[in-house]
Amino acid sequence: GQQVMQIPQYQHVQEGEDFTTYCNSSTTLSNIQWYKQRPGGHPVFLIQLVKSGEVKKQKRLTFQFGEAKKNSSLHITATQTTDVGTYFCGNYGGSQGNLIFGKGTKLSVKP
Amino acid sequence: DGGITQSPKYLFRKEGQNVTLSCEQNLNHDAMYWYRQDPGQGLRLIYYSQIVNDFQKGDIAEGYSVSREKKESFPLTVTSAQKNPTAFYLCASSIYTGRTDTQYFGPGTRLTVL
Numbered sequence: 001g002q003q004v005m006q007i008p009q010y011q012h013v014q015e016g017e018d019f020t021t022y023c024n025s026s027t028t029l030s031n032i033q034w035y036k037q038r039p040g041g042h043p044v045f046l047i048q049l050v051k052s053g054e055v056k057k058q059k060r061l062t063f064q065f066g067e068a069k070k071n072s073s074l075h076i077t078a079t080q081t082t083d084v085g086t087y088f089c090g091n092y093g094g095s096q097g098n099l100i101f102g103k104g105t106k107l108s109v110k111p
Numbered sequence: 112d113g114g115i116t117q118s119p120k121y122l123f124r125k126e127g128q129n130v131t132l133s134c135e136q137n138l139n140h141d142a143m144y145w146y147r148q149d150p151g152q153g154l155r156l157i158y159y160s161q162i163v164n165d166f167q168k169g170d171i172a173e174g175y176s177v178s179r180e181k182k183e184s185f186p187l188t189v190t191s192a193q194k195n196p197t198a199f200y201l202c203a204s205s206i207y208t209g210r211t212d213t214q215y216f217g218p219g220t221r222l223t224v225l
Contacts, residue, residue: 092212102153103153
């Protein structure tokens with residue numbers, strides 16, 4: 001099945017700094033979904049990108065889908081302690097049409 | 112209050128025992144999924160079901176079994192054949208309209224085998 005590679009695995013930032021996580025694939029992705037999992041919690045859907053070059057914003061979060069639809073990024077401006085958690089990207093590229101998740105980027109924010 | 116429930120939140124079992132994890136949803140979703148989460152491993156698919164009385168193996172189905180007798184319920188049995196069952200288990204559901212479905216996750220069950 002299709003694999004999505006997510007980097008970095010961990011990111012430690014000072015509160016107020018920006019943060020970016022990347023999701024990369026060697027093949028074209030039909031779409032990309034982003035989820036956030038707070039410590040001790042469960043993944044929660046954030047957004048889905050479908051179109052080439054698509055950019056969507058949710059307050060301080062900016063999501064991008066590459067022009068070639070092989071990569072995506074999630075950028076957080078001026079991180080806050082509430083942003084702490086693990087961010088996963090996912091793509092419906094499994095051999096049986098199922099959702100495949102990246103390994104996630106764990107974000108910690110130092111106040 | 113709609114959503115997905117998993118019980119219990121924490122579960123302890125002795126090695127060699129089978130254990131069944133509960134997952135119930137009242138979202139009227141057709142598709143349901145079981146994932147296993149280990150530190151640094153992300154989410155790995157165990158089994159999924161797109162319709163009642165039908166289910167498919169995911170990437171790590173060995174040592175697990177499921178049933179889907181009702182639309183609302185998708186229990187997962189961790190058998191004694193699963194070599195390393197201690198993990199965080201997440202159940203999810205989606206409407207299943209194709210390859211753009213949003214998945215809604217339950218709170219998870221943390222299984223520890225002693």
